[in-house]
Amino acid sequence: MGRTLAEKVWDDHVVRRAEGEPDLLFIDLHLLHEVTSPQAFDGLRKNGRPVRRLDLTIATEDHNTPTLDIDKPIADPVSRVQLETLRENCAEFGVRLHPLGDVEQGVVHVVGPQLGLTQPGMTVVCGDSHTSTHGAFGGLAFGIGTSQVEHVLATQTLPMARPKTMAITVNGELPEGVTAKDLILAIIARIGTGGGQGYVLEYRGEAVEKLSMEARMTICNMSIEAGARAGMIAPDETTFAYLEGRPHAPKGEDWDAAVAYWKTLRSDDDAEFDAEVVIEAAELSPFVTWGTNPGQGAPLSASVPDPASYDDASERLAAEKALEYMGLEAGQELRSINVDTVFVGSCTNGRIEDLRAAADVIKGRKVADGVRMLVVPGSARVGLQAVSEGLDVVFKEAGAEWRHAGCSMCLGMNPDQLAPGERSASTSNRNFEGRQGKGGRTHLVSPQVAAATAVLGHLASPADLAAADARTPAGV
Amino acid sequence: MEAFTTHTGRAVPLRRSNVDTDQIIPAHWLKKVTRDGFEDGLFEAWRKDPRFVLNRPEREGATVLVAGPDFGTGSSREHAVWALQNYGFKTVISSRFADIFRGNSLKNGLLTVVLDQKIVDALWELTEADPTAEITVDLEAREVRADGITASFELDENSRWRLLNGLDDISITLQNEADIAAYEAKRPSFKPRTLTV
Numbered sequence: 001m002g003r004t005l006a007e008k009v010w011d012d013h014v015v016r017r018a019e020g021e022p023d024l025l026f027i028d029l030h031l032l033h034e035v036t037s038p039q040a041f042d043g044l045r046k047n048g049r050p051v052r053r054l055d056l057t058i059a060t061e062d063h064n065t066p067t068l069d070i071d072k073p074i075a076d077p078v079s080r081v082q083l084e085t086l087r088e089n090c091a092e093f094g095v096r097l098h099p100l101g102d103v104e105q106g107v108v109h110v111v112g113p114q115l116g117l118t119q120p121g122m123t124v125v126c127g128d129s130h131t132s133t134h135g136a137f138g139g140l141a142f143g144i145g146t147s148q149v150e151h152v153l154a155t156q157t158l159p160m161a162r163p164k165t166m167a168i169t170v171n172g173e174l175p176e177g178v179t180a181k182d183l184i185l186a187i188i189a190r191i192g193t194g195g196g197q198g199y200v201l202e203y204r205g206e207a208v209e210k211l212s213m214e215a216r217m218t219i220c221n222m223s224i225e226a227g228a229r230a231g232m233i234a235p236d237e238t239t240f241a242y243l244e245g246r247p248h249a250p251k252g253e254d255w256d257a258a259v260a261y262w263k264t265l266r267s268d269d270d271a272e273f274d275a276e277v278v279i280e281a282a283e284l285s286p287f288v289t290w291g292t293n294p295g296q297g298a299p300l301s302a303s304v305p306d307p308a309s310y311d312d313a314s315e316r317l318a319a320e321k322a323l324e325y326m327g328l329e330a331g332q333e334l335r336s337i338n339v340d341t342v343f344v345g346s347c348t349n350g351r352i353e354d355l356r357a358a359a360d361v362i363k364g365r366k367v368a369d370g371v372r373m374l375v376v377p378g379s380a381r382v383g384l385q386a387v388s389e390g391l392d393v394v395f396k397e398a399g400a401e402w403r404h405a406g407c408s409m410c411l412g413m414n415p416d417q418l419a420p421g422e423r424s425a426s427t428s429n430r431n432f433e434g435r436q437g438k439g440g441r442t443h444l445v446s447p448q449v450a451a452a453t454a455v456l457g458h459l460a461s462p463a464d465l466a467a468a469d470a471r472t473p474a475g476v
Numbered sequence: 477m478e479a480f481t482t483h484t485g486r487a488v489p490l491r492r493s494n495v496d497t498d499q500i501i502p503a504h505w506l507k508k509v510t511r512d513g514f515e516d517g518l519f520e521a522w523r524k525d526p527r528f529v530l531n532r533p534e535r536e537g538a539t540v541l542v543a544g545p546d547f548g549t550g551s552s553r554e555h556a557v558w559a560l561q562n563y564g565f566k567t568v569i570s571s572r573f574a575d576i577f578r579g580n581s582l583k584n585g586l587l588t589v590v591l592d593q594k595i596v597d598a599l600w601e602l603t604e605a606d607p608t609a610e611i612t613v614d615l616e617a618r619e620v621r622a623d624g625i626t627a628s629f630e631l632d633e634n635s636r637w638r639l640l641n642g643l644d645d646i647s648i649t650l651q652n653e654a655d656i657a658a659y660e661a662k663r664p665s666f667k668p669r670t671l672t673v
Contacts (some may be wrong), residue, residue, distance in 0.1 A: 145580035
């Protein structure tokens with residue numbers, strides 16, 4: 001019988017297999033950041049262990065970093081200590097680090113791919129659940145806890161139980177105006193926040209094949225929000241074209257050998273998945289969340305659901321609590337929801353294509369009165385690229401704030417936070433209670449919806465902007 | 477890691493599904509660089525409400541958390557496990573745990589027990605009606621026992637053995653160092669390196 005893509009990559013990394021034990025997997029790339037690593041380095045020190053493979057390890061600063069005044073000392077003393085701890089640990093153990101201010105600094109899941117370090121068929125781990133992003137290249141990439149970070153630092157391996165596989169096939173083409181973010185939000189709403197538990201998701205089908213590399217990263221990034229540790233997409237010409245010429249991409253004969261291997265990385269026709277989900281792309285439209293977990297979403301054209309409509313008692317209770325927290329009424333149109341803040345950025349939607357898409361919508365328009373819009377590039381390089389294309393000017397002229405790179409308001413570990421009761425349209429990945437600041441209310445959206453929402457002041461798509469233009473006679 | 481064999485204690489019934497790790501320990505607590513001192517951050521937002529179950533005087537000293545389905549979703553932060561342990565919890569019972577949280581818990585000796593939702597419902601009813609009711613989680617027998625309730629649970633033999641003996645994963649793996657070296661010797665040259673060494 002044939003094997004799935006996940007099984008092929010898994011099998012290629014088994015260091016040791018023994019009856020009654022989890023497989024011991026080799027890890028090709030270990031990404032570090034300041035939040036989940038300090039206790040791991042402490043463990044190494046306590047046991048007198050070195051980092052086994054410094055040449056497969058790289059660190060950057062992202063979660064705590066401010067997005068303003070980055071040339072000044074960090075104001076929050078606790079954040080400062082955490083960043084200094086990473087710098088000290090990297091210096092002591094010899095780990096390559098891209099600190100705040102470095103041209104390669106940024107959100108760890110934006111930095112790996114842009115350096116060409118993330119490649120097909122690799123195992124990639126990081127103490128961050130959105131490591132699933134890197135699966136977009138056709139590797140196995142998953143988030144780990146701090147104990148596992150220490151384990152990988154010390155051994156370059158992880159004992160792992162073999163996951164099940166789920167195929168998510170998206171037939172047909174995405175309609176005009178429907179993005180990768182809408183697609184993944186719709187998938188999560190369909191299978192639920194626990195639907196992917198124990199599985200590696202493989203996204204496939206015509207709509208997925210037509211996506212750019214960056215859009216594929218958006219999809220794989222949010223696999224964890226469906227409960228799956230990893231999501232992956234088979235590599236193809238789009239993948240190879242993205243990688244060729246990047247700083248760490250193979251060169252010369254190595255490139256040819258790599259591409260020959262990468263071309264074998266697809267699920268065999270007779271491979272069997274443990275579960276399959278089929279989505280018809282034509283049925284999709286811009287999608288937003290209304291609740292407090294990423295599965296609580298609906299098409300933008302819909303209304304806030306009535307908790308009473310849920311058969312399952314725990315889902316009903318969750319919807320009731322979500323509406324209470326979000327300050328929403330059942331039956332209210334999603335388009336009628338006003339926001340205070342719009343956030344464009346994060347490892348989900350902080351890459352150059354995302355910034356271009358948002359800029360394209362907002363160009364020549366103004367952010368609505370009373371709305372604050374933050375645009376935070378996923379990495380310093382993305383920021384430089386955006387500046388070279390004049391996108392920063394587009395955002396600033398519209399009245400948005402153009403910031404430096406980092407995780408920023410996705411989780412508000414730095415000063416970029418919502419105030420209690422404030423409501424955001426956010427291109428990030430989690431709408432959990434308090435995620436973007438204590439008492440803050442989050443609606444997850446695509447970059448295009450974020451930009452249109454900023455202009456109109458309520459949840460809206462670019463199509464709504466055009467409709468609003470048509471209602472306003474020219475020159476008025 | 478501290479070994480886990482059997483534990484008996486009073487319970488906190490937490491009737492919520494999808495308790496994500498941002499609720500268990502909010503992000504601003506993650507700036508600490510130690511594994512301890514997270515107890516005051518546990519369920520910080522909900523604890524501001526005096527009616528929240530953890531604030532009830534009769535729940536003081538409880539060590540068994542009985543939670544709704546999909547406990548521990550979201551972020552990979554191991555701080556969520558440390559916060560539960562720092563607060564005094566020894567074990568968490570739910571019908572479904574998020575994968576990363578589950579892995580983190582078992583590596584720290586916090587036993588996460590998966591039981592059918594019907595049993596969780598029964599444990600909720602029992603411990604809500606009688607806050608002094610005790611629950612025993614017996615890893616040797618793979619069994620949860622409380623007044624009128626006996627339920628067996630599954631845990632793979634390898635995880636169980638490590639928990640019962642309080643074994644550290646890294647030293648187990650390093651016993652197979654020769655296998656790792658052999659694998660490294662045959663990795664293809666096109667695989668990327670972060671440093672030239």
